[in-house]
Amino acid sequence: MSARRGKRKVLAIDWDTRTLRIAHALVSSRGVKIDRLLNVGIPTEVDPNDAQQFGAHIRRALDQEGITTKHAAVDIPRDQAVLNTLTLPMAVPDELPGMVQIQIAKELPFPVIDAAVDYTVGFPVGDGMSSEVLVAAIRREVLSQYEAIFSAADLKLERVGLRPYANKVAVCELLKHAMPHLVLFIDVRPTFMEISVLRQGALVFSRAASVAMSAGEDLTGASASLSEPIPLATNAVDATLKFTNVEAQPSSASAMVALLMEVTRSIEAYRASDAGAEIDHVVIAGDTGMESLLSDAIQARLHVTTEMYNPARTFGWEPDEGADAAAFAAVMGLVLSDAGEDQLHFDFLHPKKTESAARKRLKKAPLIAAAAMLFIVAGVVGVVKFTANDRARLTDLDARIAELTGHRKDNRKFLKLYEQLNDFDKSQRVWVDVLLDVLSNFPSNEEMIFDRIDLKQSKVGAKADEPARIIIRTRCKHRATPGELIESLHAYVPEQGHWRIRANMGSQSPNMRESYPYAQDIRIEIVSVKESGKKRRKGVS
Numbered sequence: 001m002s003a004r005r006g007k008r009k010v011l012a013i014d015w016d017t018r019t020l021r022i023a024h025a026l027v028s029s030r031g032v033k034i035d036r037l038l039n040v041g042i043p044t045e046v047d048p049n050d051a052q053q054f055g056a057h058i059r060r061a062l063d064q065e066g067i068t069t070k071h072a073a074v075d076i077p078r079d080q081a082v083l084n085t086l087t088l089p090m091a092v093p094d095e096l097p098g099m100v101q102i103q104i105a106k107e108l109p110f111p112v113i114d115a116a117v118d119y120t121v122g123f124p125v126g127d128g129m130s131s132e133v134l135v136a137a138i139r140r141e142v143l144s145q146y147e148a149i150f151s152a153a154d155l156k157l158e159r160v161g162l163r164p165y166a167n168k169v170a171v172c173e174l175l176k177h178a179m180p181h182l183v184l185f186i187d188v189r190p191t192f193m194e195i196s197v198l199r200q201g202a203l204v205f206s207r208a209a210s211v212a213m214s215a216g217e218d219l220t221g222a223s224a225s226l227s228e229p230i231p232l233a234t235n236a237v238d239a240t241l242k243f244t245n246v247e248a249q250p251s252s253a254s255a256m257v258a259l260l261m262e263v264t265r266s267i268e269a270y271r272a273s274d275a276g277a278e279i280d281h282v283v284i285a286g287d288t289g290m291e292s293l294l295s296d297a298i299q300a301r302l303h304v305t306t307e308m309y310n311p312a313r314t315f316g317w318e319p320d321e322g323a324d325a326a327a328f329a330a331v332m333g334l335v336l337s338d339a340g341e342d343q344l345h346f347d348f349l350h351p352k353k354t355e356s357a358a359r360k361r362l363k364k365a366p367l368i369a370a371a372a373m374l375f376i377v378a379g380v381v382g383v384v385k386f387t388a389n390d391r392a393r394l395t396d397l398d399a400r401i402a403e404l405t406g407h408r409k410d411n412r413k414f415l416k417l418y419e420q421l422n423d424f425d426k427s428q429r430v431w432v433d434v435l436l437d438v439l440s441n442f443p444s445n446e447e448m449i450f451d452r453i454d455l456k457q458s459k460v461g462a463k464a465d466e467p468a469r470i471i472i473r474t475r476c477k478h479r480a481t482p483g484e485l486i487e488s489l490h491a492y493v494p495e496q497g498h499w500r501i502r503a504n505m506g507s508q509s510p511n512m513r514e515s516y517p518y519a520q521d522i523r524i525e526i527v528s529v530k531e532s533g534k535k536r537r538k539g540v541s
Helices: 051-065 093-104 140-152 163-174 253-271 291-302 319-325 329-338 357-385 391-405 407-426 431-439 481-491 529-540
Strands: 008-015 019-028 031-041 071-076 082-089 115-125 130-139 156-162 182-188 192-199 202-210 281-285 305-308 448-456 468-476 499-505 518-528
Touching (some): 031 329, 051 140, 071 329, 093 115, 182 291, 182 329
Parallel strands (some): 008 071
Antiparallel strands (some): 008 019, 115 130, 468 518
16 A cells, blocks of 8 residues: 555554444555544444455445545454564575565465465564564465455455554554553454564564453444544544444453453463563553453553553544544554555565565576577577678677676575575574473463473584473472373374473472462473484383
8 A cells, every 4th residue: 555655545444253443544744644433333144254245344334434435454363364483594685585485384384375475574683694574474365355355345455464563553653752672462352362562662472362252232233323423623633533332341250360361371472482571561452341450450460551552642632532442453553554664564465575586587597598598509600601790799699698697696696595594494493383392281370380481402513412401490289290291291292203302300399378389390301203212222221
């Protein structure tokens, strides 16, 4: 969408199982002016997975409001996308799309040819020669479904973003004047929640969790008649906000426990890659009716500032004018990113160029060689037949052949870069996969909890490889639980089959006044099958 310059009107659309949310905005060189926000209920007879039904529902909502803008953007929920952070060399930025395509193919649970892949570049790593790259991929069938919905709505879909990244844009704009180091963002939906971590304004972690809220008022009639407009102050925008004014009933205590459990799990999952990280600020979005209670509970537990998402200060409104837009973080982020630069944001409909210029030249090399040979033959024939008259032409042909031969240098650079990428990849241990396999053996946090996880990469090059080590500081309710866990780890055979787990327990220190009285270290070594086999044979002998 950013390809269209000058003043333009755009639609940003997002939905969940109950509600369709639409932002209509005017984007120009001066910034973004919100024209209308629509919060439209989804009747039970309308299936969001039926492209024709749901597209017609979107069309009815727009026609009722007299919105004629055709250009639209949408975002993909976290649970429909594979999201990975890769560390890649940055020596030649033009080669990054090719590197991403090669690396993400190893991480996807489906063929990369069936995926739409896009990425954003994050923090430099080490000496600055490498950088964190946030890569997202969705199945092409998912992209086709969204295209069919917008086609049925008679809209031109110009951008398909990623919802966690759209939320990140909205939160960064909200906190831009005093951005905390580590921000936890929670988007509460009727049947699930999305939880993201922003570090220095960059999206570094995101997950979706299924948590069902109790149903609120019946929304089946919401699309038939939108509520009366809520006027904005004249010093903000010349527009109106419209909402269906649906208030959710209070959720059960079990729903609140589930919400807090998923927040805790997300923080601990992030700390697995950033040991000792402490959340500095929490922003909560949503309109299920649970958000305020969740905010109080998190503030009491984490002792950090917690606020509801309110876009008022982003767009210069009065605070109460943005209070009803707490569930609009994703659509606000879509609108704001439309005013930014394409290369900084996700767009699965127009992903960044996934083939480098050097690789294209390499593919054309046989044709170039054939053309060069054709010119040589033509030159030789010309010299034989018309020696006197064609010498000038032969000189020109020689110059063109020299130019074509010069492409060999670029091809060699690409091959060298490809070898560097392979060497770089071989030197990495995929800790996410190892941790997933190891932690799948641990009991639930009703029996055992973690205080700390330390990771130590293996060192290669000595007389014998030093195995990778994981030390997990745990506390549990029963004395025997660590021993049972170690037996489970020893017996575990990972799916890849080329490594095994050796585990032992440090000294156990009980404190019966605690809910989890038994504290101990679980020490884990990741060893290759070959090394593990040698030690077993040595024990038998």
